[in-house]
Amino acid sequence: MNGWYRRRLVAAPLLTQSITTAVLFAIGDVTAQQLIECRGLEKHEFSRTARMLFYGGVVFGPSATTWYRFLSRHIVSPNKTAQTVRRVACDQLIFAPTFTGVFLTSMAVLEGVHPVEKLSERYLDALKANYLIWPAVQFFNFKLIPVQYQLLVVNLTSIGWNAFLSLLNNAKTESKSSSRKKRHQVEVNSSSA
Template sequence: MLRWYTARLAARPLLTQAVTTSILFGIGDVAAQQLVEKRGLEKHEFARTARMALYGGVIFGPAAATWFQLLQRHVVLKSPNATILARVACDQGIFAPTFIGVFLGSMAVLEGSSPSEKLSQTYREALLTNWMIWPFVQLFNFKVVPLHHRLLFVNTISIGWNCYLSYLNSASARKLEYVRDD
C-alpha cells in the first residue's frame, strides 16, 4: 500500500496529497460523529463530513504540502537538531495559529455562520490544545519522516486531531444556535 502511495506521490504529488488529506479529514469527522458524539448513521451529518473533506483537500492539504517544502528548503541551520527545533518553532508559531484560524473561519463560512463569533468562541482553546500535542508530533516528523511522507504522517495523526476539531467546531455551532434561539 505504501509503495502504491509513493508511486502516486511521485507521479502527481500535490494531487495525491490533497486527495489523501481530504479522505483523512473526512474520516476524522466520521470518528467525531460516530465514536465521540455517538450519533448513529441515521443522525450523521453528511454535509459536515463533506465540509471537513473539502477543507482538507482544497485548503489544508495543498497548504501543508507547500509549507513542508518551504521549511525543508529555507529553514536550515548548522546543526541538524537546531534545524529541527527551528522548523517546529516556525510550524507552531506561524502555520498552526494561521491554519487553526483558517479552519474555524472556513467552517463558519461553509456553515453560514459568523467567522468572528466562531473564532472568538473556539480559537484559543483549539490553539492551546494544538500546542499540547503538535510540537511533539512535529519533532518526530521533522527528525524521522522523509519530506515526501511528512504530510501523510501528519494526516494519519490528524485523524484524532480532526475528530477533536470537528467536535469543537460542531459544539461551537450548537452553542451559537442556542444563543440565537434565546
C-alpha cells in the same frame, strides 16, 4: 510504504497529498460523529463531513504540502536537532496560528456563520489544544520522516485531531443554538402571558 502510493507521491505529490488529506479529514469527522458523539447513521451530518473533506483537500492539503517543502528547503542546518527545533518553531509560530484561523474561518463560511463570531469563540481553545499535541508530533516528524511523507504523518495523527476540531467547531454552535431556542421560548412565553 505502499509502492503505488510512493509512485503517486513522485508523479503527482500535490494531488496525492491533497486527496489523502481530504479522505483523512473526513475520517476524523466520521470518528467524531460516530465514535465520540455516537450519532448513528440516521443522525450523521453528511454535510459536516463534506465540509471537512473539502477543507482537507482544497485548503489544508495543498497548503501543508507547500509549507513542508518550504521548510525543508529554507530551514536547513548542519545540526539536525537545531534544524528540527527551528522547523518546529516556524511551524508552531507561523503555520499553526494561521491555519487554526483559516480552519475556523473556512468552516464558518461553509456553514453560513459569521467568521468573526466563530473565531472569537473557538480560536484560543483550538490553538491551546494545538500546542499540547503538535510540537511533539512535529519534532518527531521533522527529525525522522522524509519530507514527502511528513504530511501523511500529520494526516494520520490528524484523524484524532480532526475529530477534536470537528467537535470543537460544532459543540458550541449546538449549545449556543439551544440556548437561543430556550431564550426565544422564554420570550414567547413571557409575551403571551
